[in-house]
Amino acid sequence: MLPELGHFALILAMLLAALQAFFGIAGPALGRDRWTAAVTPAVAGQFVMVSTSVACLIASFVANDFSVTYIAENSNSALPLGYRVAAMWGAHEGSLLLWIFLLGCWTVAVAIGVSRLPPRFAARVLGVLGVVSFGFLLFTLATSNPFLRLDPPAPDGRDLNPILQDPALAIHPPILYTGYVGFAVAFAFGCAAMLEGRMDQMWARWTRPWATSAWAFLSVGIALGSWWAYYELGWGGYWFWDPVENASFMPWLMGTALIHSLAVTEKRGLFKSWTLLLAVLAFSLSLLGTFLVRSGVLVSVHSFAADPTRGIFILVFLIVMIGGALTLYAWRAPLLKSQAGFDLLSRESFLLFNNILLVIGAATVFAGTMAPLISDALNLGTLSVGTPYFNPTFMLSMLPLLALLSLGIRANWKRGRLGAAQRTILTTLVIAAIAGVILVYGVYSHGKVLSPVAATLGAWIILSSLVDPIDRIRRKLTLPRSVIGMSVAHIGLGIFVISVTTVESFTLERDVALGQGESAVVGNYEFRFQGIKPIEGPNYNGVEGTVVVTRHGVPTSVAYPQKRQYWVQRQVTTEASIQMHHGSNVFVALGDELGAGKWSVRFQIRPLVNFLWLGAFIMAVGGAIAATDRRYRVAPQAVTAPVATPGVAAGEGAG
Amino acid sequence: MNRFILPLGIFALLAIVLAIGIKRSPEKGIIPSPLIGKAAPQFTLPVLADSSRTLSSADLKGRWYVFNVWGTWCYECRAEHEALLEIQKLAQVPIIGLDWKDEEPDAVRWLAELGNPYEVVAADREGRTAIDWGVYGAPETFLVDPQGVVVYKYVGAMTLEAWQTRFVPRLPPRRAAKS
Amino acid sequence: MMRRVVIHTVLVCLLVASASTYAVDPTEMPTPELQRRYLGLTHELRCMQCQNEAISDSPVSLAADLRRQVREMLLAGKSDDDVRNYMVARYGDFILFRPRVAASTIWLWAAPGVLLLIGAAVAVRITKQRAALVAQDNEPVDEDIRSS
Numbered sequence: 001m002l003p004e005l006g007h008f009a010l011i012l013a014m015l016l017a018a019l020q021a022f023f024g025i026a027g028p029a030l031g032r033d034r035w036t037a038a039v040t041p042a043v044a045g046q047f048v049m050v051s052t053s054v055a056c057l058i059a060s061f062v063a064n065d066f067s068v069t070y071i072a073e074n075s076n077s078a079l080p081l082g083y084r085v086a087a088m089w090g091a092h093e094g095s096l097l098l099w100i101f102l103l104g105c106w107t108v109a110v111a112i113g114v115s116r117l118p119p120r121f122a123a124r125v126l127g128v129l130g131v132v133s134f135g136f137l138l139f140t141l142a143t144s145n146p147f148l149r150l151d152p153p154a155p156d157g158r159d160l161n162p163i164l165q166d167p168a169l170a171i172h173p174p175i176l177y178t179g180y181v182g183f184a185v186a187f188a189f190g191c192a193a194m195l196e197g198r199m200d201q202m203w204a205r206w207t208r209p210w211a212t213s214a215w216a217f218l219s220v221g222i223a224l225g226s227w228w229a230y231y232e233l234g235w236g237g238y239w240f241w242d243p244v245e246n247a248s249f250m251p252w253l254m255g256t257a258l259i260h261s262l263a264v265t266e267k268r269g270l271f272k273s274w275t276l277l278l279a280v281l282a283f284s285l286s287l288l289g290t291f292l293v294r295s296g297v298l299v300s301v302h303s304f305a306a307d308p309t310r311g312i313f314i315l316v317f318l319i320v321m322i323g324g325a326l327t328l329y330a331w332r333a334p335l336l337k338s339q340a341g342f343d344l345l346s347r348e349s350f351l352l353f354n355n356i357l358l359v360i361g362a363a364t365v366f367a368g369t370m371a372p373l374i375s376d377a378l379n380l381g382t383l384s385v386g387t388p389y390f391n392p393t394f395m396l397s398m399l400p401l402l403a404l405l406s407l408g409i410r411a412n413w414k415r416g417r418l419g420a421a422q423r424t425i426l427t428t429l430v431i432a433a434i435a436g437v438i439l440v441y442g443v444y445s446h447g448k449v450l451s452p453v454a455a456t457l458g459a460w461i462i463l464s465s466l467v468d469p470i471d472r473i474r475r476k477l478t479l480p481r482s483v484i485g486m487s488v489a490h491i492g493l494g495i496f497v498i499s500v501t502t503v504e505s506f507t508l509e510r511d512v513a514l515g516q517g518e519s520a521v522v523g524n525y526e527f528r529f530q531g532i533k534p535i536e537g538p539n540y541n542g543v544e545g546t547v548v549v550t551r552h553g554v555p556t557s558v559a560y561p562q563k564r565q566y567w568v569q570r571q572v573t574t575e576a577s578i579q580m581h582h583g584s585n586v587f588v589a590l591g592d593e594l595g596a597g598k599w600s601v602r603f604q605i606r607p608l609v610n611f612l613w614l615g616a617f618i619m620a621v622g623g624a625i626a627a628t629d630r631r632y633r634v635a636p637q638a639v640t641a642p643v644a645t646p647g648v649a650a651g652e653g654a655g
Numbered sequence: 656m657n658r659f660i661l662p663l664g665i666f667a668l669l670a671i672v673l674a675i676g677i678k679r680s681p682e683k684g685i686i687p688s689p690l691i692g693k694a695a696p697q698f699t700l701p702v703l704a705d706s707s708r709t710l711s712s713a714d715l716k717g718r719w720y721v722f723n724v725w726g727t728w729c730y731e732c733r734a735e736h737e738a739l740l741e742i743q744k745l746a747q748v749p750i751i752g753l754d755w756k757d758e759e760p761d762a763v764r765w766l767a768e769l770g771n772p773y774e775v776v777a778a779d780r781e782g783r784t785a786i787d788w789g790v791y792g793a794p795e796t797f798l799v800d801p802q803g804v805v806v807y808k809y810v811g812a813m814t815l816e817a818w819q820t821r822f823v824p825r826l827p828p829r830r831a832a833k834s
Numbered sequence: 835m836m837r838r839v840v841i842h843t844v845l846v847c848l849l850v851a852s853a854s855t856y857a858v859d860p861t862e863m864p865t866p867e868l869q870r871r872y873l874g875l876t877h878e879l880r881c882m883q884c885q886n887e888a889i890s891d892s893p894v895s896l897a898a899d900l901r902r903q904v905r906e907m908l909l910a911g912k913s914d915d916d917v918r919n920y921m922v923a924r925y926g927d928f929i930l931f932r933p934r935v936a937a938s939t940i941w942l943w944a945a946p947g948v949l950l951l952i953g954a955a956v957a958v959r960i961t962k963q964r965a966a967l968v969a970q971d972n973e974p975v976d977e978d979i980r981s982s
Contacts, residue, residue, distance in 0.1 A: 242886065277662060295677060311677040319670055326663040333659045341967025349961055356953040360946070367945045370672070371933070377675040380938040382686055384880060386931030393946040414968065513860040591858025592893075600858035686882065689926045756895060782899040789924040791882035791896060
């Protein structure tokens with residue numbers, strides 16, 4: 001009963017999404033105010049239907065309804081309750097439903113948020129979101145229905161993939177998708193502006209909090225995925241430049257450029273076509289990511305079971321959405337010129353460099369990710385691109401960006417006046433350089449050339465971000481959330497940079513064969529292997545090793561690395577022991593039994609690695625703070641900026 | 656005007672690449688072999704269950720042969736075994752087997768139970784010869800011509816259909832007709 | 835049929851790789867230099883069966899065989915390039931994580947540099963344009979950086 005209800009609700013949701021799209025776009029275009037007004041009820045109705053559908057699916061999971069194919073493939077009666085719920089988004093079909101649900105949540109939030117904006121513009125935004133919803137609902141119902149029945153029903157399920165039975169990985173998709181999907185809002189705002197034929201500074205102000213919050217969610221989502229990979233995948237790696245990872249990183253880079261470009265457009269009415277293009281591209285890359293993961297075009301550790309039929313469907317959807325938006329862009333963007341100017345060393349300039357470097361960074365990742373596809377399509381052979389390509393090429397655009405950040409953050413709008421800030425700039429640079437050198441050579445006693453440079457840049461960013469807030473507090477000036485948010489986010493970035501530097505430069509790793517009582521020395525630590533004992537859990541059994549950790553001769557802790565075998569899928573996972581010591585991670589993981597009582601064991605010392613994710617999280621917090629600045633929550637007034645930028649095409653009636 | 660069309664233009668190219676990618680996606684994960692058109696790797700290995708004999712690539716020169724890499728531990732090899740027996744019955748080209756990283760008693764028992772489509776089986780206990788042939792996932796099947804040049808490589812379980820559509824067309828007509 | 839086997843292999847490797855059963859490789863080479871080269875090469879070569887892992891990390895027997903091959907070649911005094919060429923001759927370019935710099939990959943390696951040059955040219959053009967505009971600009975703007 002429940003699955004049928006869920007299925008039916010989904011069909012209704014699709015119809016309502018179609019109405020939402022139709023009323024939202026045709027209403028304002030044809031000047032029909034009744035249609036324009038019908039959008040909001042359509043939004044509400046669609047959301048109710050989608051929520052019903054999701055609720056039905058989750059309820060069926062909890063009730064262990066193995067007559068539904070999707071549930072039989074992804075759950076099991078021995079699966080703990082929490083994971084039975086999380087299993088709903090554990091594979092392709094359900095994760096699509098999650099996507100659609102989160103899009104519904106954003107749409108409802110937008111509907112509430114735009115209720116004080118001009119109704120036709122608001123309707124257009126919701127209409128574009130309706131098109132996206134409709135596309136995904138159609139795709140799900142046509143090719144990826146989670147409610148299909150299994151006849152005869154399975155006696156029990158095939159269990160959720162054991163690696164997904166983990167708290168971080170359970171919440172990683174919802175948070176990540178919230179970010180991915182969130183860029184649809186900025187996309188919709190951009191399309192609405194293009195449909196209206198008008199884009200001004202108020203538009204930028206309206207769009208900014210939506211873009212920033214989506215960006216914050218995506219930051220957390222990516223960081224969670226990286227953190228999970230680190231402690232679950234057993235290699236101590238946190239980023240593999242895997243195609244699916246890149247698929248989430250590219251929208252993030254574009255999103256970062258977008259939120260900065262929006263600042264310029266809001267403040268000075270400049271960079272309009274840039275901002276518009278970035279808004280379109282950020283979501284386009286999200287959609288592209290969806291395509292790459294589900295179409296079988298790229299083979300990846302992360303990808304869902306692939307199917308070319310789905311691939312074709314999504315490709316058509318991509319062509320309609322992205323092709324449509326870019327066509328609009330080609331048509332409307334030429335009209336968005338402005339005559340405002342700025343100095344070479346002004347804030348606008350630095351944000352321009354920021355835009356360019358981030359786009360180049362994203363393009364680099366794009367090139368490396370798509371290279372195997374492109375090479376194959378052009379019959380240039382089977383190409384393989386991994387970390388040895390991405391690391392140096394990505395750094396090529398990022399290092400200049402990190403350096404320019406500390407300068408740009410001190411520049412004034414329009415006229416720069418960096419000269420006045422010269423002293424503080426130099427002071428912060430010198431302190432940062434000293435800190436960087438001490439860190440690299442003092443604490444760790446060695447390093448490649450790049451290490452102190454990168455550490456200095458990270459420290460410089462942190463110091464530079466503190467200058468303005470401290471100055472304001474001292475002079476008792478206002479400290480709006482936008483400034484706090486900006487500073488916090490940049491500090492997070494600086495922490496992240498320092499952490500990446502130490503991890504990449506100073507990680508120690510050794511694989512050793514150890515018998516009972518034998519020890520290995522890695523860095524300042526000594527590890528003594530005390531043997532293995534069998535263990536059992538709710539849906540697995542396995543072995544657990546005992547390793548005594550000693551630092552400089554002083555016993556510090558005991559590590560208990562495990563290897564588990566899950567009963568149903570008979571899969572073996574490694575639960576590494578990860579402990580924090582003096583800010584570093586000490587990582588111990590079991591390898592294989594080598595016979596004669598010996599086991600191979602992997603040891604890693606990773607300095608400051610936790611600050612990597614902490615830094616990312618702080619960035620997201622900064623974004624959240626900035627997004628809740630007062631001026632976004634105050635009712636919009638008439639445009640008060642002194643420059644009414646001449647980015648106008650036709651009037652209201654034209655679409 | 657032209658620079659605003661650029662994003663759309665780039666996207667159009669991308670869409671084409673993606674479409675080609677989808678069309679070719681069933682072949683993803685199958686790596687084209689760099690051995691095609693080159694001389695078959697030299698090897699000398701003991702013959703399965705007959706330690707007095709060895710098989711070397713020189714022995715095989717002068718005629719067409721099929722080189723099939725298999726192992727008793729390999730699930731898909733079991734699936735293809737029927738097809739190999741059928742192909743052997745067609746008597747067009749001899750099938751030479753490479754028993755990859757297997758235990759001799761297991762392999763002997765397997766052939767006794769399921770039937771032996773091979774003219775002779777070389778035992779690659781250590782896997783060195785397989786590496787020379789660029790094997791990465793059993794079963795894999797090669798077609799080699801009388802000059803000792805590798806003509807074709809097929810990855811995956813052999814089927815009669817694959818034999819007829821992919822191997823036979825590469826044989827000279829006289830040989831293909833022999834049955 | 836072919837696709838089924840490919841999917842089967844991929845799934846096995848997905849389970850294996852994502853199961854975080856990886857290889858721990860306690861090989862010790864006789865000198866630190868050789869050890870460094872050994873680790874470098876085994877991290878650089880792709881496991882052809884579980885194609886998202888390096889042979890240093892992959893638990894399948896093919897990876898162990900390939901690691902043995904690297905070990906033996908290094909002990910026999912071969913250079914790093916000899917090892918790479920050996921692998922590429924048998925498995926193609928796909929076995930290398932770092933794409934070779936060759937005619938077919940030159941576009942990939944050149945792309946970042948070319949993009950940077952284009953970006954620099956764009957930056958120069960725009961900043962020149964806007965700096966010229968600001969010279970004639972008397973309009974008051976809240977220039978204070980304190981409002982972003």
